[in-house]
Structure formats: structure tokens, C-alpha cells
Amino acid sequence: MPAWARALLGLVAGGVALGIAQLVAAFVGPETFPVLAVGDATVDLTPAPVKEFAIRTFGESDKAVLVGGVLVVVLFGVAPLIGMLALRRLSYGFAGLAVFGVVGLLAVLTRPEAGVLDALPTLAGVGAGAWALAWLVRRATGDGEPVHTIGAPSSLQPARAGAPDGPASGGGDGVERPAVMWVAGEPPAFDRRRLLTGAAGGVAAAGATYLLGRTLGGRQTVDIARAGVALPKPATPARPIPAGADLRIGGLSPFITPNKDFYRVDTALIVPQVDPDDWTLRIHGMVDRPVEITYADLLKMPLTEADVTLTCVSNEVGGPLAGNARWLGVRMAEVLRQAGLQSGADMLLSTSEDGFTCGTPLDVVMDGRDALFAVAMNGEVLPVDHGFPVRQVVPGLYGYVSATKWVVDIKVTRFDRDQAYWTPRGWSAKGPIKTQSRIDVPKPADTLKPGRNTVAGVAWAQHTGVDAVEVRFDGGEWRQAKLAEVPGPDTWRQWSIDWDARPGEHRIEVRATDASGYTQTGELAPVAPDGATGWHTITVNVV
Numbered sequence: 001m002p003a004w005a006r007a008l009l010g011l012v013a014g015g016v017a018l019g020i021a022q023l024v025a026a027f028v029g030p031e032t033f034p035v036l037a038v039g040d041a042t043v044d045l046t047p048a049p050v051k052e053f054a055i056r057t058f059g060e061s062d063k064a065v066l067v068g069g070v071l072v073v074v075l076f077g078v079a080p081l082i083g084m085l086a087l088r089r090l091s092y093g094f095a096g097l098a099v100f101g102v103v104g105l106l107a108v109l110t111r112p113e114a115g116v117l118d119a120l121p122t123l124a125g126v127g128a129g130a131w132a133l134a135w136l137v138r139r140a141t142g143d144g145e146p147v148h149t150i151g152a153p154s155s156l157q158p159a160r161a162g163a164p165d166g167p168a169s170g171g172g173d174g175v176e177r178p179a180v181m182w183v184a185g186e187p188p189a190f191d192r193r194r195l196l197t198g199a200a201g202g203v204a205a206a207g208a209t210y211l212l213g214r215t216l217g218g219r220q221t222v223d224i225a226r227a228g229v230a231l232p233k234p235a236t237p238a239r240p241i242p243a244g245a246d247l248r249i250g251g252l253s254p255f256i257t258p259n260k261d262f263y264r265v266d267t268a269l270i271v272p273q274v275d276p277d278d279w280t281l282r283i284h285g286m287v288d289r290p291v292e293i294t295y296a297d298l299l300k301m302p303l304t305e306a307d308v309t310l311t312c313v314s315n316e317v318g319g320p321l322a323g324n325a326r327w328l329g330v331r332m333a334e335v336l337r338q339a340g341l342q343s344g345a346d347m348l349l350s351t352s353e354d355g356f357t358c359g360t361p362l363d364v365v366m367d368g369r370d371a372l373f374a375v376a377m378n379g380e381v382l383p384v385d386h387g388f389p390v391r392q393v394v395p396g397l398y399g400y401v402s403a404t405k406w407v408v409d410i411k412v413t414r415f416d417r418d419q420a421y422w423t424p425r426g427w428s429a430k431g432p433i434k435t436q437s438r439i440d441v442p443k444p445a446d447t448l449k450p451g452r453n454t455v456a457g458v459a460w461a462q463h464t465g466v467d468a469v470e471v472r473f474d475g476g477e478w479r480q481a482k483l484a485e486v487p488g489p490d491t492w493r494q495w496s497i498d499w500d501a502r503p504g505e506h507r508i509e510v511r512a513t514d515a516s517g518y519t520q521t522g523e524l525a526p527v528a529p530d531g532a533t534g535w536h537t538i539t540v541n542v543v
């Protein structure tokens, strides 16, 4: 049998295994699809520099690339190997499938909060794959003959191999066949036509079960629950946004970032689906009375509304990982006081439904700022991607140390006793946001007309506030930009400056000064371990 045919056998059996696994995962939980679990485990085991490279190179599609990579390895690496093994001896093929199943099971069952049932998709997939493999091997090797290949294989092969496109022989007549079995190493007979029709059927079955599984396992349940949430009115509404907060310049980031445009960063391969009726937040550790509150409890507490700009520590100078939204939520301090904080504690270790953790300085959360357990974003129930039903938002701290999405657990502890997700991966335990500024218009390498042009962007220094933004052209004198109004120190601030552009190539740089009097350093620092520094610099052409 040619190599392609052996590879095809394994490929189709592997496809059937994945299709059935996906279908069963639709009922058990989409995150129990073994390919995802292997991908998740890969994310957790990947060294930080590789992960950063992946985020830099693939951006928000980093996870799609990873899952695609696992699929390609399984389908084009592992599966053909299993096909080859199966043709030597079916039990070798089964053993290959079993190894592949064990890797899947290990990944699935070591997920945080994994249960025994989570093994089902992998087991069903491996079972279906084994069945498909046996069936295809029988078709491809022309079942219907007696156990001919033992002892006298060669006498029968030419007849079959010589008429590959003849009418399908054997099978389909309901007669029970003995299992095919070969002496290791003997080339079995080959029925190309029956292999191809069988493979086509297998591919169709694999595709159909996979797609059905994806559809059924979609987010309907949580979407329905989310649509049913009635948001209470805030007890403390946000300060009105001044009319002059948005300069309304084309290409400039709007003051409020619409939810659909808001950047997204998380380690979850698929977004956790948390039913608000099942959600609870447990607060324990260095507290007088551990408490566990439900979503309904949370919505009964007084709600605070606040405009806060979130920023990611992985944002390069001039990068897109910042967004400003109006959040609605319960003050974290109020919930924590119910539990009674013990002295000596300095860290909140918050855990997400998917096992991700943040370590947040306790004094920051308790100092009166709008640190929230947020339930809504820009007037909408919190989107699933941004942490539905409940996430943290803490003005002035990078997301990785404060903004836990799908938060379910808070341990009151100490920085010298506990570590959050990113700390052992090379990032600082504490991450106050660095004062930054960005040029939004023009875009790098834009071509402009000579004469009056507008240069504009945003600057941020959350919880301190931006006091000044300066721009310089071609390394000349720093000029003061015009600042837009802001409702408070927790949001970014738009700025703009007019520029009389002469023909030629020009370099534009920006720097901000925050309300503490600190002016951004021009010294370049990479994003790790605690945020990039440097002035955003672009080059444009005026012709």
C-alpha cells in the first residue's frame, strides 16, 4: 500500500476522533475538547519570552495560531503515523491512538477545576477513532477475502492491486468477515477505490460532527443568561463627561472606546462561560469572616459608576493595548470590609474561573479610588470576552496585576507568601501604570499635504492625571499640545497640536507630564518586566 494511503487512513481516523470529541465536548463543556486542553497546557508551559514573541507576532490571533498548530501536528504528524502502525498490525494502531488519548487526558484532567466527566470527549474521540481506523483498514485492504495475508499474501495481491478502479468487491453484502490480521511487515492487499470512498465518508462524518459540536457548544446558554440581566442604577453615578473631552478628530481614539473595539488580553484559549446563577465570589485568607457572595447579592449592593482607562503592561510604546470605558460595579473595598481584613495582609490574590490569577496591592484597593468588581461596561452588561459576569477594574494598575476577568475567588494574603500568574514568568509582582502618550494622527509613514495639519493622540497616567503633553518635530523645541478636558485623573486624555508642515520627511515625537510633575523619559525600556518606556515617535512624508 502506498505511503499516501497509509497516511490517509490515520488522517481520517484522527479526524473522526476529533469530530466526535468536539461533539461530546459540546455537552460536557467546550473547554474539555482535548485539542484546546493541550493548547492551554502549552500556553502554561511555554517560557515567557516565547509567549511574548507569539503575542508580538500573531497579536490577538495568537490563540488561533496555537490551536491550529496543535491540530496540524495531530492531523499531519501523529495521525499518519498511527495509520502506518495500524497497517502493520491493527493493535499497533490502537496503541498509537491510546498514547495520543493519554496526552489529551492528561491535559484535560490537569485543567483547574477539572472533573472526571471531562475525560468523556477524549475517551469518546479515541473510541470513535479506533473504530474508524479498523473500518478503514478493512476497506482499504479488501476485506471479504479470507485471512489471506498470513502465509500467502503475495499470490492474492496482484489481482487486487491490478484492478484498483474496478467495481467494488467484497463488503456490502452483510456477510461477517474475520478481522484482518497480518504478519508484521507483510504488505497487505490494497483496494484504492474502497479506501477513497471510505475516507470520503470519514471526512464528511468528521466535519459534520465537528461543526455540530462547535455550534451546540457555542455560547448560547451564557448569552441567554447575560441577556436576562437587569442592571440596577448606580448609587454613585460617574462624574459627567465634559463636553470638551472628545476633540472629535478623525483617526483619534474616541474618548470612550466602544466595547467591540476594546483591546482584549487573556490567557484563556476559549472564553470562560460562567453562568451568573452559578457564580459566587469567595473571599478568604487573612480575614475575620470568610464570605461567599452570589451575583444577586452583588447587584443588591450600592453600585458605583466610573470612567477608567485600562492598560496592558505588554503595550509597546505607541501600541494599541489601552482602552477607556465607563464601568459599573461594587467597590471592592466595600465587599472586602464585610470579610474583615486582618493586619499584616498586603495582597489580594484573585483567581479567575479559568485559573488565571492577579496579585493586587491591598492598600491601593482600599485607598478610596474606584477599584470595582465591575458588572457592566459602557452601559452594557459586561461582555463575555471582558469577564462576564464579574471582573475587577483598578485605576492606576496594569491589567495583569489587577483586572481579573471572570473573577471567582479572592485570597487575602501577602506578597511574600503568594505569587500571581505572571510573576514566576518574568514580570514584576507589582505593576503601577507608567505615564505614556501616543500619536494617533497621522499614522506612521502617512503622506501629508504641505501646510496646516493636525497631530493628535491620547496620553495616560491613571489615578495621577495628565497635566501636559508636548510634541516636537525633527528633534526641535518641545511645543505644548492643547489638552482635552477629562472627568478625572483615571482616564486617558486626548491632545492635539497644529503643525505647519513643509515638504520632506519629518519625525514627530510626543511626551507627557503627569500631575505629580514627572515627565516621561525618552529612555527606551522593553515591556518586560514592568512596562515599556520611551517617546512614541513616527515618521511622515509631506509632499
Ligand SMILES: Nc1nc2c(c(=O)[nH]1)N[C@H]1C(S)=C(S)[C@@H](COP(=O)(O)O)O[C@H]1N2
Residues within 6 Å of the ligand: 262, 263, 264, 265, 266, 267, 268, 310, 311, 312, 313, 352, 353, 354, 356, 385, 386, 387, 398, 399, 400, 403, 404, 405, 406
Ligand atoms: N481571567 C483573566 N483575566 C485577565 C487576564 C487573563 O489572562 N485572564 N489578563 C489581564 C490582562 S494582562 C489585561 S491587560 C486585562 C485586559 O482586559 P480586557 O481583555 O478586558 O481588555 O485583563 C486582565 N485580566
Ligand SMILES: [Mo]
Residues within 6 Å of the ligand: 265, 311, 312, 313, 314, 398, 399, 400
Ligand atoms: Mo495585560
